[in-house]
């Protein structure tokens with residue numbers, strides 16, 4: 001990093017010289033008898049010196065460090081301060097200690113996990129079912145196009161759209177819910193008991209298609225011969241799905257689940273538009289609370305502390321997911 | 334590799350755990366298979382008797398696999414009917430047809446061990462654990478893959494995969510075995526061994542078997558009946574000796590037999606009782622009953638004479654009877670036999686003889702035809718007169 005950021009004229013020349021030598025080195029290896037006109041595969045070359053690779057990657061590492069590592073460390077530093085408009089005051093771990101006593105922090109976590117679990121469960125189930133229906137149907141192309149539409153909408157716009165649909169006086173969905181007896185006159189978002197479901201529904205509406213698309217791509221590469229062999233062995237279509245199709249879908253489903261679960265931890269646009277965390281704190285999942293603390297009350301230090309815990313949990317959960325899903329004995333014939 | 338002679342008493346382990354034979358007469362009635370507009374199988378009519386070993390023989394792309402897949406229920410039957418005994422199975426799901434199939438490309442389950450691969454059909458039928466273990470192990474012993482049961486398919490060679498696929502088929506007793514080129518990937522010695530084992534197994538079980546191959550030696554050596562297919566059409570149905578000795582047309586005659594039959598286009602000369610085949614290198618009369626079989630056919634005066642390399646005798650001196658005169662082109666020693674290629678005016682013929690034959694390339698030689706074993710085919714549609 002230092003090399004990359006600090007090389008002056010001299011450093012640049014040294015770098016160029018090294019690169020040049022590395023080239024020389026590689027042409028030397030490529031020298032071959034005239035009788036062998038075909039260039040050998042490059043993998044036969046001995047590896048270039050390590051330094052050479054480092055030079056090649058240096059610019060990318062520098063940029064990455066600047067845009068991602070620097071803010072990260074700044075976030076850690078921030079979380080140890082009590083920051084106000086004027087400036088910061090070093091407080092050590094006080095921010096974290098306060099979080100442990102903060103009931104809204106705990107509730108935020110519980111709500112976030114509930115929200116995320118509901119979204120993932122519904123999206124996976126519905127997404128898979130849709131994928132199976134769409135796959136090889138006569139109208140596949142049309143259906144895929146139609147499915148893409150919700151995803152193309154900005155989350156905030158989707159939120160606005162659903163705000164109308166949920167509206168207690170003229171909302172169409174509200175009218176449906178009411179007529180099948182699920183709700184009384186109050187909008188789904190207006191009641192603390194149902195607001196979270198309202199939010200989940202929007203997320204499911206917008207992002208189930210993503211799961212469908214990913215699962216559809218996965219379904220296309222499920223080996224047909226295995227399905228057929230299992231059918232002849234005596235499997236019903238249902239068993240065939242669980243015995244052959246699903247295991248073959250694990251790798252792609254892992255990607256889908258990872259994407260969606262991280263999104264749930266990050267994207268709150270539609271929540272801010274729909275409820276802003278209310279009524280009361282019924283939909284104040286942790287990222288919404290974080291937004292409030294950091295940008296409404298401007299407690300940047302405390303916000304940073306929340307953000308860090310969120311980040312750590314995201315990383316740990318992500319790693320666990322990869323472990324669990326990657327297990328099912330990958331392998332190809 | 335060591336010699337693959339069965340060390341244990343082959344099939345007994347497998348067969349004893351099965352009950353009596355379950356079999357079925359398979360009737361394929363005027364079946365067609367279209368992929369889009371192209372017909373892969375055309376008006377196929379085959380009846381496989383109860384418990385018979387039927388081989389479908391044909392070159393690549395002639396519709397063998399398509400036929401098998403229709404029998405297994407993996408491919409829609411475009412038109413026609415298939416019956417297992419009296420049961421029309423056109424609309425039956427694969428799992429209800431009670432057939433066991435060995436796929437051309439193995440189609441093993443990569444995430445399951447060899448044991449579980451073989452056990453799969455039993456598990457799907459809710460067999461009890463003890464019986465599963467017994468049968469899988471017996472099948473594995475028979476196929477000499479019992480040391481591989483814990484491996485996964487990607488850790489096996491092609492031949493081993495193929496044997497696992499066979500194991501999965503024979504581990505239970507279906508109404509019908511469908512084997513689609515099951516031993517094409519084995520080495521020659523193991524193939525010869527497996528030919529014997531499969532044949533023996535089928536005998537023991539008495540289960541009807543349809544066995545696809547493009548290897549005529551396999552078909553001839555194993556099958557009770559052979560269906561020769563070409564371009565989606567059934568060319569001939571018959572026992573191996575019928576197919577070999579009395580091919581119904583030039584195509585079957587040329588496809589079956591190794592080394593392949595020699596064909597010579599000749600003029601048909603003469604009328605009444607004395608008809609002969611004339612060529613620039615010979616003029617040989619037909620036998621009396623063959624004249625009757627020709628029955629005034631080949632009216633245009635031309636016919637294709639077909640004779641297998643082993644129905645020809647080669648000598649350096651001109652023999653007494655009618656003979657073909659040619660020039661030795663090349664000698665090939667094939668183990669216990671010698672194959673001599675002889676150049677005639679417009680073509681070459683191959684003759685099987687003994688290694689003691691002393692002719693050298695370039696020498697003039699004389700071929701005697703065993704006229705009981707030659708064939709005459711029509712020049713236009715290729716059908717056999719005899």
Ligand SMILES: Nc1ncnc2c1ncn2[C@@H]1O[C@H](COP(=O)(O)OP(=O)(O)OP(=O)(O)O)[C@@H](O)[C@H]1O
Pocket residue numbers: 368372373391392393394395396397398399400437547
């Ligand atoms: N799914 C398919 N779609 C279109 N055409 C197909 C399909 N399957 C097979 N065919 C065509 O049908 C014909 C017969 O195919 P089939 O697989 O039955 O041949 P085969 O006799 O089994 O050949 P091989 O010995 O190479 O396995 C071929 O010309 C092939 O191209």
Ligand SMILES: [Mg+2]
Pocket residue numbers: 397398399437513
């Ligand atoms: Mg085939």
